[in-house]
Amino acid sequence: MxxxxxxxxxxxxxxxxLAPPHQEYRAALTEQTIKKFGCTYRSVDENRNKxxxxxxxxxxxxxxxxxxxKLDIREAIYVSYADKPPVQMLLxxxxxGVSQLSGALNGVAIAxxxxxxxxxYEWIAGLDVxxxxxxFVRKAK
Numbered sequence: 001m002x003x004x005x006x007x008x009x010x011x012x013x014x015x016x017x018l019a020p021p022h023q024e025y026r027a028a029l030t031e032q033t034i035k036k037f038g039c040t041y042r043s044v045d046e047n048r049n050k051x052x053x054x055x056x057x058x059x060x061x062x063x064x065x066x067x068x069x070k071l072d073i074r075e076a077i078y079v080s081y082a083d084k085p086p087v088q089m090l091l092x093x094x095x096x097g098v099s100q101l102s103g104a105l106n107g108v109a110i111a112x113x114x115x116x117x118x119x120x121y122e123w124i125a126g127l128d129v130x131x132x133x134x135x136f137v138r139k140a141k
Contacts, residue, residue: 030073
């Protein structure tokens with residue numbers, strides 16, 4: 001993972017916020033606005049949360065030079081632990097023909113494989129999904 005490590009252990013709480021991909025926005029989404037307009041999913045199930053961390057740990061994460069304040073956030077993942085600092089991953093909007101997404105991991109600019117989003121949707125589909133995002137989340141199953 002090029003020096004960027006995700007802690008293992010026992011994640012107590014996972015919060016995922018998604019911007020519906022079919023929705024257009026007048027401006028880039030910030031962390032504040034995605035929380036306002038996005039779909040929110042929470043899990044306190046330790047086994048489910050460990051599965052998500054396993055998916056994230058398998059990611060090929062590269063540190064990049066980028067201004068994360070200009071990121072158009074489409075997915076936000078927050079993992080909290082009882083005995084470790086929290087993890088925050090923000091992912092930007094995809095671009096046609098580009099196989100990586102720009103993002104941030106705990107404030108460090110990163111690039112990850114865009115296929116991670118499909119795995120994230122599959123993970124969410126196991127939760128009780130019944131909102132405006134349920135169509136594309138269930139579609140990923």
